[in-house]
Amino acid sequence: MAKSATKDDIRNLGEDADDLVAAEEFLALDAPPGPRSKPIVEATVVYLGGHPHYSCSMRGRIFEERAEQEDGTVTVKKSVADAGFTKYVFETHDRLGRLERRRVMPARAPVGARGRPYAVVQHPDHIMRFDEGIRYREDGRIERFLVLFTGAERDRSKRLMDEYAARVRRYRQREQEELEDTTAGSSVRAV
Numbered sequence: 001m002a003k004s005a006t007k008d009d010i011r012n013l014g015e016d017a018d019d020l021v022a023a024e025e026f027l028a029l030d031a032p033p034g035p036r037s038k039p040i041v042e043a044t045v046v047y048l049g050g051h052p053h054y055s056c057s058m059r060g061r062i063f064e065e066r067a068e069q070e071d072g073t074v075t076v077k078k079s080v081a082d083a084g085f086t087k088y089v090f091e092t093h094d095r096l097g098r099l100e101r102r103r104v105m106p107a108r109a110p111v112g113a114r115g116r117p118y119a120v121v122q123h124p125d126h127i128m129r130f131d132e133g134i135r136y137r138e139d140g141r142i143e144r145f146l147v148l149f150t151g152a153e154r155d156r157s158k159r160l161m162d163e164y165a166a167r168v169r170r171y172r173q174r175e176q177e178e179l180e181d182t183t184a185g186s187s188v189r190a191v
Contacts, residue, residue: 040122043052044119045119045121045127046116048146049090052145058086058132060084061080062122064077066079091117092117109148110148124161130145
């Protein structure tokens with residue numbers, strides 16, 4: 001198996017080294033964000049709609065591998081997978097109509113979120129989708145959500161999520177431009 005070249009190896013090539021390094025960085029930006037490059041962050045997603053039994057499913061899961069060490073401690077390794085589905089339930093009442101207090105935001109929450117149902121979300125694609133809102137094709141309505149980063153890792157989680165969202169947007173924009181370039185030269189229209 002061949003050893004991959006590092007930036008230092010490329011710089012030692014001579015006058016074309018800057019072009020090669022720039023091309024290498026450009027190719028890295030063009031790659032679609034795969035499961036290994038997705039950060040696992042924890043966000044609280046608050047449902048701002050009015051349906052008392054709202055739930056939704058999204059493609060992708062967070063897998064947890066638990067391993068017990070010799071000293072009895074348990075380590076958890078989390079990974080993002082695009083396979084499978086995750087269901088988010090934003091119910092405020094149980095089947096008998098009683099208020100589910102453990103599923104609603106407490107009084108110390110931000111003003112717009114108090115008393116609203118919430119779910120803890122770790123998958124970055126799901127966080128992005130909740131942040132954008134979920135549009136329904138049947139009637140065009142949009143369900144709105146409030147994404148909150150809380151806890152000790154709040155600033156780090158927000159920064160990682162912003163970087164990931166920017167990378168995904170760049171990739172989607174590049175894909176869209178390539179599609180437009182491809183369809184502009186052909187007689188077939190994009191749907």
